[in-house]
Amino acid sequence: MRKRLLWIALGMIAGVVAVSKATAYVKANTPDKARQFLLGPDQEHVGMRTLQGLVAEFTDVRRAREAELNSRYMDKLS
Structure with missing residues (x-):
């Protein structure tokens, strides 16, 4: 049970890191109009x-x- 919780927690952490990195990449490398379309105003x-x-x-x-x-x-x- 503890191993499952560990892997679930690691997966959630990896997901949060991946999303934050992808968001930072989009913010840094896309024009403003495209960024507003993807992320909203x-x-x-x-x-x-x-x-x-x-x-x-x-x-x-x-x-x-x-x-x-x-x-x-x-x-x-x-």
């Missing part, structure tokens, strides 16, 4: 916007699933 907070989007999507899916389960089990009790 607020280029300093791309990671935060991505994280906020993931949290919002997770919350929406969780609420939908919770409502589905509540209706399913309430129908069984009625």
Whole structure:
């Protein structure tokens, strides 16, 4: 179990490093118009916007699933 957690953590760290390096490369080597197309107008907070989007999507899916389960089990009790 510890080995799995270690490999998952290493994979996540490698992913974060790869994304940050790729973002830095795009910022350094692309014209402004292309950069705005790829990263959006607020280029300093791309990671935060991505994280906020993931949290919002997770919350929406969780609420939908919770409502589905509540209706399913309430129908069984009625």
